[in-house]
Amino acid sequence: MDFTFTEEQEKLRKEVHDFFANELPSDYPSATSGRRSPTQGQTDFWMELQRRAGVKGYLAPGWSKESGGLGLSDMEQGVVMEETGYWGVLWPNSLGLRVCGPPLHVFGTEEQKRRFLPPIARGEVIWYEAFTEPDAGSDEANVSLKVTKDGDDYVLNGQKHFMTAPGPADFLYTLARTEDSIPKHRGISLFLIPAHAPGISYRPLPTMGNFTVEIFFDDVRVPKDALLGELNRGFYHAMVTFEFERTNTGGAASAKRNLEELVQFCKKERRNGKPLIEDPKIRDLLADRAIDQQRNWLGGWFDSWHFSQREKLGSPPPSTPAMQSRRYSDARAKALTDSLGLYGQLRRTSKYAKFDGQPERTWRTSRSTHPAGTFEVQKIVLAGRGLGLPRVPAKFNKQIADALEERR
Amino acid sequence: MDFSFSEEQEMLRTTARDFLEKECTESFVREVEDDEKGYSPELWRQIADLGWLGLIYPEEYGGADMNVMDLAVLYEEFGRAMFPGPHLSTVVLCGNTILNAGSSEQKADLLPKIVSGDSILAMALTEPESSWDGKPWDAEGVTVTATADGDDYIIDGTKLFVHDAHIADYLLCVCRTKQGGNPEDGITLFLVDARDPAISYTLLDTTAHDKQSEVVLNKVRVPKKNIVGELNGGWAPLARSMQMGAIMLCAAMLGAGQKLVEITVDYARTRVQFDMPIGINQYIQEHCCYQYADVDGIRWATYYAAWKLTRGMPCDIEVAIAKAWASDAHERACWFAHQVFAGIGYTVLDGVVPLYSRRGKTMQLYLGDTPYHKEKIVQQLEKFPAPEKPKGKPLGLWADDPELIIPDWYEAFAKGG
Numbered sequence: 001m002d003f004t005f006t007e008e009q010e011k012l013r014k015e016v017h018d019f020f021a022n023e024l025p026s027d028y029p030s031a032t033s034g035r036r037s038p039t040q041g042q043t044d045f046w047m048e049l050q051r052r053a054g055v056k057g058y059l060a061p062g063w064s065k066e067s068g069g070l071g072l073s074d075m076e077q078g079v080v081m082e083e084t085g086y087w088g089v090l091w092p093n094s095l096g097l098r099v100c101g102p103p104l105h106v107f108g109t110e111e112q113k114r115r116f117l118p119p120i121a122r123g124e125v126i127w128y129e130a131f132t133e134p135d136a137g138s139d140e141a142n143v144s145l146k147v148t149k150d151g152d153d154y155v156l157n158g159q160k161h162f163m164t165a166p167g168p169a170d171f172l173y174t175l176a177r178t179e180d181s182i183p184k185h186r187g188i189s190l191f192l193i194p195a196h197a198p199g200i201s202y203r204p205l206p207t208m209g210n211f212t213v214e215i216f217f218d219d220v221r222v223p224k225d226a227l228l229g230e231l232n233r234g235f236y237h238a239m240v241t242f243e244f245e246r247t248n249t250g251g252a253a254s255a256k257r258n259l260e261e262l263v264q265f266c267k268k269e270r271r272n273g274k275p276l277i278e279d280p281k282i283r284d285l286l287a288d289r290a291i292d293q294q295r296n297w298l299g300g301w302f303d304s305w306h307f308s309q310r311e312k313l314g315s316p317p318p319s320t321p322a323m324q325s326r327r328y329s330d331a332r333a334k335a336l337t338d339s340l341g342l343y344g345q346l347r348r349t350s351k352y353a354k355f356d357g358q359p360e361r362t363w364r365t366s367r368s369t370h371p372a373g374t375f376e377v378q379k380i381v382l383a384g385r386g387l388g389l390p391r392v393p394a395k396f397n398k399q400i401a402d403a404l405e406e407r408r
Numbered sequence: 409m410d411f412s413f414s415e416e417q418e419m420l421r422t423t424a425r426d427f428l429e430k431e432c433t434e435s436f437v438r439e440v441e442d443d444e445k446g447y448s449p450e451l452w453r454q455i456a457d458l459g460w461l462g463l464i465y466p467e468e469y470g471g472a473d474m475n476v477m478d479l480a481v482l483y484e485e486f487g488r489a490m491f492p493g494p495h496l497s498t499v500v501l502c503g504n505t506i507l508n509a510g511s512s513e514q515k516a517d518l519l520p521k522i523v524s525g526d527s528i529l530a531m532a533l534t535e536p537e538s539s540w541d542g543k544p545w546d547a548e549g550v551t552v553t554a555t556a557d558g559d560d561y562i563i564d565g566t567k568l569f570v571h572d573a574h575i576a577d578y579l580l581c582v583c584r585t586k587q588g589g590n591p592e593d594g595i596t597l598f599l600v601d602a603r604d605p606a607i608s609y610t611l612l613d614t615t616a617h618d619k620q621s622e623v624v625l626n627k628v629r630v631p632k633k634n635i636v637g638e639l640n641g642g643w644a645p646l647a648r649s650m651q652m653g654a655i656m657l658c659a660a661m662l663g664a665g666q667k668l669v670e671i672t673v674d675y676a677r678t679r680v681q682f683d684m685p686i687g688i689n690q691y692i693q694e695h696c697c698y699q700y701a702d703v704d705g706i707r708w709a710t711y712y713a714a715w716k717l718t719r720g721m722p723c724d725i726e727v728a729i730a731k732a733w734a735s736d737a738h739e740r741a742c743w744f745a746h747q748v749f750a751g752i753g754y755t756v757l758d759g760v761v762p763l764y765s766r767r768g769k770t771m772q773l774y775l776g777d778t779p780y781h782k783e784k785i786v787q788q789l790e791k792f793p794a795p796e797k798p799k800g801k802p803l804g805l806w807a808d809d810p811e812l813i814i815p816d817w818y819e820a821f822a823k824g825g
Contacts, residue, residue, distance in 0.1 A: 001477060002410040003715050024798035029806050040817040041805050075409060087798070168821035202822040206813045213818075260795040267790070277790065286789055287732065287782035291709075294729050298708035305411045320701035327698065349811055376690075383693035387673050387700060390688045 003301075009079050012072075016058055016083040023049055029348075029356050030088030030257060037211040038092075043167040046092045047123075054123030058084070059097055067105065067113060068121025074308035078249040078301065085250025086257050092167040096120045096127030100173040102244035103190070107229030107237050116171070116192060125170040128163040128195070130215055131238070138377045141185035141235055145176040145217060153221050154178075154191070161205055161214040169195040172215065179232055183394070189234035191226045209365035246319055247304045252297035258358075259289050262336075265355045276339075285335045292332065296325060318386035326375045333359075333366040411708070416474070417481045424482055427458065428489035434760055437767075440492045444611075445575055446619030447493040456525030461499055465507060469519035475718045476652055477711060480659040487660030488667045490767050492618070494528050494572035500653045501646075502529035502580040505597065509637030509645035514599070518578075530576035530602070532567040532623055533646070539568055545650060545776050547592040547643045552625065554583035554596060561585075561635075563598060563628045571774070573621040574609050576602040581625070586640050597642035599634040600625075616770040651724075652717060654731045654775040658710040661738035661771050665703030668764055672699060672745045675752075692748055699744035702737035709733055725788040732781035735772040742768055 005013070024030075025045075038046065053059050054068070062077030063069025070076070084091070091097060101120050104113060119125045136142040145158035156176055163172075174191040181187030193200075199220035205212045229237045263286060266277040276282050299320065306316040336359040337344030348357025383389040392400065413421070431451055440448055455461060464479050465471025479500075486495065503522045506514055521527035538549025552565030563583055573579060579600040586594030600607070606629070610622040637645050673696050676687030686692050709730040716723035742765040746753045753761035776784070 001412065001414070001711060001715060003712055005409065021796060021798055023800050025800040025803040025805070026798055027802040027804065027806060028798055028800075030798075037812060037815055039805070039809070039812060039815060041803075042809075043815070043817055045803065045805055078409075165815075165818075168817055196824050204814045204818055204822075211813075211815055211818075257795055259789070260792055263789050263792050264794050277786075283786045284782060287785040290725070290785050290789055291729050291733050291782075294712075294726075295705050295709060295733065298712055299705075301409055302411050302708060305409050317704075318700070320704040323697065323701045324705055327701070347811060349809065379694055379697045380690065382697045382700070383687075383690075387669075387693075387696055389673065389676055389693050389696060390685050392688065 005075075005079065009076060012061075012076055013079050013083055015056075016080050017086075019053070019056065019058065020083065020087040020089065023052065024087060024089075028088075030261070037206070037209075038166065043092065047126075047167065049089075050091050050093060050123035052123075053091075054121060057121075059091065059093075059123050060101060060121040063101070063105070063117065063121055066118075067101075068118035074247060074304055078247065078304040081248065081250040082253040085253035088254055088257060090166070090250075091123070093120060093123065093126045094166070095129045095164065095173070096125060096171075098245055098248075099129050099241055100127045100171075100192075103237050103241045104192075104228065106240060107190075109225070111225065112192065112228065119170075126167050127171045127173050128165065128169045128213075128215075130160045130163055130172040130174040130193075132162045133158070133160055138374055140175070140238075141183070141188065143175050143177050143188055145174070147176045147178045147189065147191075150221070152224050154224065154226065156191070156193075156199075156217040156220040156222070158217050159214065160217075162207075162212045163215060164210050165213045166211075171195055172200075175234055175238060178234075181232065185235035187232050189231050190228040190237055191222060192228055193220070193222055193226055197222060207368065209361075209368050244307075246316065247300075247307045249297075249300040249304055251325075252293055252300050255289070255293045255296060259286070259293055262286065262289070262355070269354070279339070281335075282339055285332070285339060288328070288332060288335075292325065292328060299324075318382050323375075323378060323382065326378070329366045333363040337363045413481065417478055420478060421481050421485060423458070424460075424485035425488070427454075428485055428491060432489040432491050434490075434763065437490045437492060437763065441617040444619075446572070447575065452493055453525050455493075455495075456523065461495070461525055462519075462523030464499070464504065465519055465523060469507075469515065470523040471519070476655065477714045477718055479652075480655060480710060480714045483656040483659035484663035484666075487663030487665075487771075490664065490763065494530065494575060496653055496656055497531055497572040497576070498522055498527070498529045500656055501531040501649050502578070504652060505531075505580060505645050505649040506599075506636055508648060509597070509642070511633075511636075513633075514636060518599075527577045528572065528575055529578045529580055530570055530573045531582070531646075532570045532573065532579045532600075532625075533582040534567060534569045536566060536568045542780065544569070545780065547595050550582055550584050550591070550595055552581070552583050554581075554585050554598060554630070556585075557629070559632050560629045561596075561598065561632065563600065563625045563630060565625055567623040567625070569612070569620045570623045571618070571620050573602070573623050574611060574619055578602055579607075579623070580636065580646075581630075582642065582646060592643040594640050595643040595646070596639050597636040597646060598630050599636055600628060600630055604628050614770065616767045618767070618770050620770075648717075650775055651713075651727045654727050654781075655710060655714045655717060657771045657774055658706055658713070658730045658734040661734045661768065662703065662706040662710055664764055664768060664771075665699075665706060665738055665741045668741050668745045668761075669696070669700050669703055671760065672696060672748050676748055686748070695744040695747050699741050702740050702744075706730070706734045706737055725785055728776075728781040728784035728788070731776055732778045732785060735776075735781070736778045738768050739772055 057070040058080050061070040061072045061080045062074050065071045104116055133143055148155050172193045172195055174193050176191055177187055178189040179187030197220050199218045201216045203214040205214050266282055267275055269276045306313055340354055340359055343354045344359055346353040347360050384391050459472050462471035463474045467473050506518055534544040538544045543549040554561040554563045579602050581598045581600045583596050584594055585596040606626045608624045612620045614620055676692050677685055679686045713723050713726040713730045716726050745761045749761050752759055756762050
């Protein structure tokens with residue numbers, strides 16, 4: 001066991017650190033990091049910075065050189081992610097980098113890899129993850145975006161929604177139904193689709209936090225090489241993606257920066273003639289944040305390390321840092337807004353806002369517990385797959401539904 | 409970064425688990441609880457033979473020269489088996505302090521006796537008032553005085569919650585030898601013959617049925633040569649040993665917690681009510697998930713602190729984080745077990761859950777409970793420097809951020825970019 005980084009890793013960390021220190025504008029309020037409803041001006045800025053980071057290889061350092069990366073290991077990738085998170089930077093194409101790129105490496109044809117990966121690594125594009133549908137939320141296998149084969153082409157009809165939209169998309173990483181199979185997850189495939197292919201239209205779907213969109217597919221025709229991996233194996237391919245998604249060292253780093261800023265705020269701000277930090281409730285809140293942050297930091301690195309050793313160690317044990325964060329995020333967010341009294345409700349646009357309105361924003365976005373599966377689904381998965389607790393076999397679901405219907 | 413356990417650590421874990429499963433069974437733990445000594449001299453001898461009393465000491469004293477992380481592996485197994493005995497007092501809190509601060513004579517005399525199992529030591533630090541005032545583990549709370557008298561010191565006062573005092577050969581007595589100034593600069597450690605007739609002991613009745621005592625030192629005369637470390641300089645080495653001790657308690661709570669998860673999940677899988685295993689209910693599943701996650705969160709916080717201590721790095725915040733989390737997480741892990749086991753988890757005669765639950769209480773409180781360590785965390789946070797500000801040209805992009813509901817780039821995008 002050893003919790004040090006190699007000299008090369010520290011050197012890389014310093015480089016990335018300096019890159020952000022020099023490139024980010026001095027008026028960038030990192031306390032608002034993670035805001036995902038950027039203006040045109042902000043989006044332009046992030047795209048430009050994303051390109052510059054891409055040139056340096058800081059977007060996908062773990063990818064091979066032919067894919068546009070630096071050919072480094074998963075651990076170096078973790079170091080870069082950590083520094084990126086520390087500065088409160090969430091790339092416009094973070095989904096392309098973390099969700100679409102890795103399976104493209106594993107399941108893509110040489111031609112697909114050549115075509116799609118370098119622009120992602122160079123920071124030139126934005127991908128949306130088009131998975132969720134009105135009737136396929138937690139039940140991802142229920143996707144019904146219909147695909148029919150027509151000659152050499154595929155034709156798509158249906159709807160997606162809740163696509164996080166940090167800027168205008170170039171491509172859609174799309175989960176769709178290619179066969180009415182039983183069980184349902186055996187008839188699903190993955191497609192790589194240009195965002196403005198004829199027949200695609202959008203509708204805005206703003207949320208309490210991120211800006212998201214709905215996507216409508218009306219006879220959208222794509223060539224057969226838009227298919228990623230094997231036909232009808234898309235659900236399994238997507239499952240592999242989740243293991244990649246787990247290697248996240250950026251979240252804890254972002255929380256670290258946030259805590260550092262919060263400590264300064266609580267030292268500076270006074271109430272009833274005393275610094276806020278002398279308030280016992282504030283002290284408790286800060287301690288909780290420090291504990292959460294460190295647990296997430298260690299958990300993030302454990303996941304990255306485990307992932308880097310996957311050939312030797314196989315699948316990782318059930319991840320718990322994310323579960324812990326989810327479990328407490330609401331309470332932590334509420335504690336901070338509560339401690340500010342009436343000021344806790346002010347958005348950052350108000351001149352009276354405290355701490356750049358971040359407490360309000362954190363509370364508001366903590367209402368979102370659904371990305372990557374609702375917290376409830378995560379618990380069902382941990383209980384079943386992780387701990388081996390029993391569940392009603394899926395084959396009885398229909399019978400149960402019918403029995404309930406009958407009783408009604 | 410490397411999160412793997414070494415081969416030696418894995419071997420130690422296997423040996424310890426096999427041995428303790430055989431020798432330190434649930435019924436044995438119950439017997440020892442009812443026994444006035446609170447430990448088994450036979451088992452103590454056996455673990456001395458296994459080398460567990462000298463694990464972290466240098467070879468010259470008969471030790472195995474292993475480190476804090478290795479010891480934590482052993483403590484995981486101690487926690488899992490609820491091993492009762494004065495190991496923490498003797499080996500970690502007292503022995504390690506003697507190793508780091510004692511004279512060569514003290515080390516040569518005492519350490520081999522600790523390693524062989526011949527001597528038991530107890531740390532006499534906490535006092536009635538300091539324990540009530542919330543600073544039992546701070547130098548500030550030490551009021552028992554030692555006053556110079558010729559070649560001796562006279563110790564006078566009462567220590568409370570002293571673990572294993574009633575069976576100790578020596579007390580490592582933490583005394584105030586200087587008033588005023590920084591409270592940490594007036595603390596001296598004395599090795600006191602525990603059988604001195606001027607000392608009286610009264611066992612306390614506690615939740616865990618472990619053996620803690622009130623120790624009344626009535627003008628106990630101790631020779632100067634029994635000072636461990638420097639006069640007025642005893643706090644620093646003791647504090648280091650207490651950090652190690654806190655880490656060991658975290659490891660023990662991790663081990664106990666893992667066992668609790670195993671038995672709780674197993675019970676949920678096998679206990680049938682309403683014609684189904686109760687574990688099919690998502691209320692029960694949620695208890696198990698939280699319990700697993702709580703316990704899992706102890707592991708790396710503990711080993712990270714242990715690693716820092718092994719390397720001699722400052723680790724105040726890491727130890728405080730580990731102990732603050734572990735104490736709370738362990739308490740919750742017990743609570744979830746109680747919920748899932750219901751009545752069976754409440755019966756004291758043959759239920760194992762109450763045993764873990766009660767015996768866990770002492771680990772949660774000892775060497776600092778959650779509120780105590782949270783305060784330590786914040787004291788460290790206050791020393792954080794202000795984070796570095798970026799240096800790029802200001803762009804005014806965030807100053808009047810309208811926080812648009814629908815971003816201004818959307819329309820052009822929706823029209824086809």
